[in-house]
Amino acid sequence: MVISSSRSRATETASTEAQSPAIGLLGWARWIWRQLTSMRTALILLLMLAAAAVPGSIYPQRSADPNGVTTFFDNNPDFAKILDSIQMFDVYTSAWFSAIYILLFISLIGCVIPRTFVHARNLREEPVETPTNLRRMPAFLASNASPETVRDSKQLITSAAELLRKQRYRVAVREGSNGETTVSAERGYLRETGNLVFHIALLGVLFAVGIGGGYSYNGQRVVVEGETFVNNLAGYDSFSPGAFFKPEMLTPFSMTLDKFEVQFDLQNRTNIGTPLDFRAYVTSRIQNGDGTTTDKKSVIRVNEPLELPGSHVYLTGNGYAPVITIRDKNGDIAFSGPTEYLPQDKNYTSLGVIKVPDGAGPQFGILSFFYPTQDKLTTGARTSIYPDPLDPLLSMNVYIGDLGLDSGQPKNVFELDISKMKQVAGGKSGVKGLEMVPGQTVKLPKDLGTVTFEGIKRFASLDVSYNPGGIWVLFFALLALAGVTLSLTVPRRRVWVAVRDSELQVAALARGDDPALEKIVAEISAELTGDKSKSSKESDD
Amino acid sequence: MTNMQLNEGLSQISLLVVYGAMAIYTFSFLAFATNLSRLASNKDETRATASGAEKFGTVMLILAGILHGVAVALRGISANRVPWANMYEFTLTGSFIVVAIYLIAMRLKDVRLIATFISGVTLLALGLATSIWYVQVKTLMPALQSYWLVIHVLVAVLATAFFNIAAAFSVVYLLRSANWLTKAKASIFGFARRVIDLFPTSDKLEKLAYRFNIIGFILWSFTLIAGAIWAERAWHRYWGWDTKEVWTFIIWTIYAGYLHANATRGWTGKRSAWLSLVGFVAILFNFTIVNLFFKGLHVYSGLK
Numbered sequence: 141m142v143i144s145s146s147r148s149r150a151t152e153t154a155s156t157e158a159q160s161p162a163i164g165l166l167g168w169a170r171w172i173w174r175q176l177t178s179m180r181t182a183l184i185l186l187l188m189l190a191a192a193a194v195p196g197s198i199y200p201q202r203s204a205d206p207n208g209v210t211t212f213f214d215n216n217p218d219f220a221k222i223l224d225s226i227q228m229f230d231v232y233t234s235a236w237f238s239a240i241y242i243l244l245f246i247s248l249i250g251c252v253i254p255r256t257f258v259h260a261r262n263l264r265e266e267p268v269e270t271p272t273n274l275r276r277m278p279a280f281l282a283s284n285a286s287p288e289t290v291r292d293s294k295q296l297i298t299s300a301a302e303l304l305r306k307q308r309y310r311v312a313v314r315e316g317s318n319g320e321t322t323v324s325a326e327r328g329y330l331r332e333t334g335n336l337v338f339h340i341a342l343l344g345v346l347f348a349v350g351i352g353g354g355y356s357y358n359g360q361r362v363v364v365e366g367e368t369f370v371n372n373l374a375g376y377d378s379f380s381p382g383a384f385f386k387p388e389m390l391t392p393f394s395m396t397l398d399k400f401e402v403q404f405d406l407q408n409r410t411n412i413g414t415p416l417d418f419r420a421y422v423t424s425r426i427q428n429g430d431g432t433t434t435d436k437k438s439v440i441r442v443n444e445p446l447e448l449p450g451s452h453v454y455l456t457g458n459g460y461a462p463v464i465t466i467r468d469k470n471g472d473i474a475f476s477g478p479t480e481y482l483p484q485d486k487n488y489t490s491l492g493v494i495k496v497p498d499g500a501g502p503q504f505g506i507l508s509f510f511y512p513t514q515d516k517l518t519t520g521a522r523t524s525i526y527p528d529p530l531d532p533l534l535s536m537n538v539y540i541g542d543l544g545l546d547s548g549q550p551k552n553v554f555e556l557d558i559s560k561m562k563q564v565a566g567g568k569s570g571v572k573g574l575e576m577v578p579g580q581t582v583k584l585p586k587d588l589g590t591v592t593f594e595g596i597k598r599f600a601s602l603d604v605s606y607n608p609g610g611i612w613v614l615f616f617a618l619l620a621l622a623g624v625t626l627s628l629t630v631p632r633r634r635v636w637v638a639v640r641d642s643e644l645q646v647a648a649l650a651r652g653d654d655p656a657l658e659k660i661v662a663e664i665s666a667e668l669t670g671d672k673s674k675s676s677k678e679s680d681d
Numbered sequence: 682m683t684n685m686q687l688n689e690g691l692s693q694i695s696l697l698v699v700y701g702a703m704a705i706y707t708f709s710f711l712a713f714a715t716n717l718s719r720l721a722s723n724k725d726e727t728r729a730t731a732s733g734a735e736k737f738g739t740v741m742l743i744l745a746g747i748l749h750g751v752a753v754a755l756r757g758i759s760a761n762r763v764p765w766a767n768m769y770e771f772t773l774t775g776s777f778i779v780v781a782i783y784l785i786a787m788r789l790k791d792v793r794l795i796a797t798f799i800s801g802v803t804l805l806a807l808g809l810a811t812s813i814w815y816v817q818v819k820t821l822m823p824a825l826q827s828y829w830l831v832i833h834v835l836v837a838v839l840a841t842a843f844f845n846i847a848a849a850f851s852v853v854y855l856l857r858s859a860n861w862l863t864k865a866k867a868s869i870f871g872f873a874r875r876v877i878d879l880f881p882t883s884d885k886l887e888k889l890a891y892r893f894n895i896i897g898f899i900l901w902s903f904t905l906i907a908g909a910i911w912a913e914r915a916w917h918r919y920w921g922w923d924t925k926e927v928w929t930f931i932i933w934t935i936y937a938g939y940l941h942a943n944a945t946r947g948w949t950g951k952r953s954a955w956l957s958l959v960g961f962v963a964i965l966f967n968f969t970i971v972n973l974f975f976k977g978l979h980v981y982s983g984l985k
């Protein structure tokens with residue numbers, strides 16, 4: 141329907157303006173542009189955007205939850221492929237999501253530019269002329285004026301103009317062709333200004349997000365107490381840069397984790413073992429412009445990142461790193477140092493993997509559990525009942541065989557591929573798994589040597605990130621908030637005052653919703669006739 | 682925030698006070714419902730007795746509201762922090778705010794007819810909160826220990842309260858302009874029609890919904906920004922399309938659509954009222970289903 145009627149309009153333009161078929165095309169282009177920048181299109185695109193955002197909360201997203209995507213592929217391989225082909229795992233960067241918001245913003249630009257010009261013109265113009273019939277206005281009040289007042293209507297109009305000016309209306313007093321003098325007044329230009337600021341600020345948000353994202357980076361690094369991390373690409377366990385990022389952008393600094401503290405609740409019955417606070421005590425060494433360095437001690441907490449020049453350091457996780465030394469049968473050290481164990485539950489039962497490729501004997505690997513406060517379940521299995529190391533225990537299962545380190549493929553340090561290995565301690569191997577408390581040394585089976593549990597350290601997972609656009613996003617977002625608040629709360633209204641038919645006539649018209657329209661008409665009328673009783677009457681609407 | 686002392690006894694008292702408030706909300710709800718049904722009656726004598734029921738309902742509502750406020754305060758004192766850190770507490774505090782806003786707005790005559798709705802919804806919310814979302818008072822996990830919890834969540838709850846009241850007006854608006862209801866013959870519909878006719882005109886209902894929705898929208902925009910600032914502190918990026926962020930965005934966008942609808946020819950009236958409802962359903966969905974069943978960083982329901 142719409143198409144056919146507008147086609148006829150397009151051909152109309154073509155036939156009236158010129159014979160050239162190019163105008164037909166132009167007509168079409170104009171029509172499309174008009175459609176795109178219409179309010180209805182903006183509305184529909186907004187609703188489409190809302191709908192298009194939904195699947196991203198249903199299916200795991202590569203950006204926020206890459207493991208979730210992998211799991212999804214493992215569980216539903218065929219369905220996952222179909223979903224992936226329509227970018228359901230990358231909703232917010234997908235072609236269809238982008239198409240909607242790009243159209244929306246084009247529409248926004250097309251809408252805001254002409255309105256800005258119109259508004260700029262309005263700001264310079266006088267209020268519109270007084271309509272001939274004020275009774276038709278949404279708010280209208282006529283008071284019987286005394287004959288003197290009517291005779292001296294000029295005086296009345298002058299005081300009306302004064303009153304409205306005092307109330308910060310823009311006022312024009314005009315003499316009509318019939319010799320009648322009327323006041324037209326308008327206020328609330330800030331409503332439209334706020335609206336334009338709001339829409340333009342949204343564009344600002346979009347650009348700041350896009351450009352800032354390009355120059356941003358974030359990297360992850362696990363640091364054990366006493367270790368130092370250097371801010372360069374090699375210093376990170378994982379790193380994701382934005383499109384415009386260059387390694388030189390990393391500011392040179394290093395950071396040592398001096399101590400990591402966790403505080404758990406021991407007091408409140410309902411809350412035992414709940415973490416109350418995580419604190420990473422760090423010393424950062426920042427390079428100054430003149431080649432000297434400055435050392436700075438600080439504490440990083442969960443909601444309190446450390447702000448260094450060009451990078452913010454966040455605390456994202458923590459766990460235990462038991463210090464372990466393994467000697468081979470000759471007494472030579474085959475493995476030594478703190479090893480990060482991944483917490484498995486809220487009481488920090490932690491799983492670690494140790495690979496010993498280069499001892500005197502065969503290659504072997506260890507799957508190990510650390511229990512900060514050990515206890516035995518009725519099944520005989522061990523568990524941890526409190527997250528602090530009150531009664532720590534380390535247990536180990538040992539596997540002999542090919543560790544698979546020579547294949548050249550990168551191996552996850554937290555995984556032991558036991559497919560080509562044989563268990564020689566723990567489980568069903570017939571040999572009891574090893575168990576030790578701090579300071580204890582035990583013998584490994586099959587003459588592999590000894591293990592010593594030297595002590596316990598903690599590690600902190602740090603996230604280093606920087607987004608130079610962030611502050612601009614915030615700036616434009618706050619600007620938008622201010623704009624929209626003005627636009628929704630400042631009433632924009634026109635008021636007219638005239639003396640006609642021996643009456644004092646006051647009328648008002650609002651643009652948009654204006655709860656006070658009737659009331660202000662009554663007030664102005666009362667003020668001018670000196671009848672205060674009217675203005676004190678409460679209006680409910 | 683490392684010395685967090687909980688007062689379990691006080692939280693038990695708070696819960697008892699909630700039960701007390703619920704009992705009185707029940708009286709208030711019944712009184713308002715009686716008021717409506719009497720007003721809708723065919724008989725003049727019955728109609729004359731309606732205002733007595735309304736007065737009683739209002740007194741009960743104020744009393745229940747005071748108790749409700751006491752329960753919120755006690756919960757906060759017992760936890761030694763703001764009482765909105767898990768679903769039970771959001772609901773407890775949020776429903777109190779709805780009642781408080783209603784009691785303030787009651788000075789406007791047109792608002793009074795949704796009293797039945799307000800007391801009913803509050804009763805329902807407290808019922809859900811105390812039965813299936815109840816958790817004992819706990820300390821805050823470190824990620825929540827931030828003054829942004831005070832600001833961001835409080836403003837979100839406030840916004841929700843305004844959207845909630847607006848949604849009530851939109852529902853009545855839609856019923857009022859529902860053709861099937863006007864045409865339906867069964868006597869029960871006749872009664873429903875008389876109840877609906879008690880409400881302000883469609884035009885007024887639409888405006889009331891709009892006014893509550895714009896306040897809700899401004900507050901929600903602030904919630905969104907404050908959430909992003911907090912996320913930059915706690916999760917090292919201001920926006921990451923976490924499920925809860927996604928839904929905050931969706932809700933914001935729906936209400937932006939609603940505001941546009943109010944300025945678009947052909948979209949005012951019924952369509953915009955539907956959008957107001959869709960927005961509120963999204964809020965409820967965000968609060969219940971997303972909190973409880975979706976995966977994400979915001980796992981703060983306090984339930985397992």
Ligand code: HEM
Nearest residue numbers: 177178179182244247248251335338624627652937940944
């Ligand atoms: C990113 C997309 C957009 C968003 C989020 C958005 C949001 C809003 C919001 C929240 C309002 C109400 C507050 C106010 O009046 O300032 C509004 C009003 C308005 N918007 Fe948009 N808008 C968008 C795009 C557009 C586009 C593309 C157009 C033009 C076609 C447009 C035209 C208008 C107009 C004319 C009003 C004033 C309505 C009135 O007079 O009440 N907007 N917009």
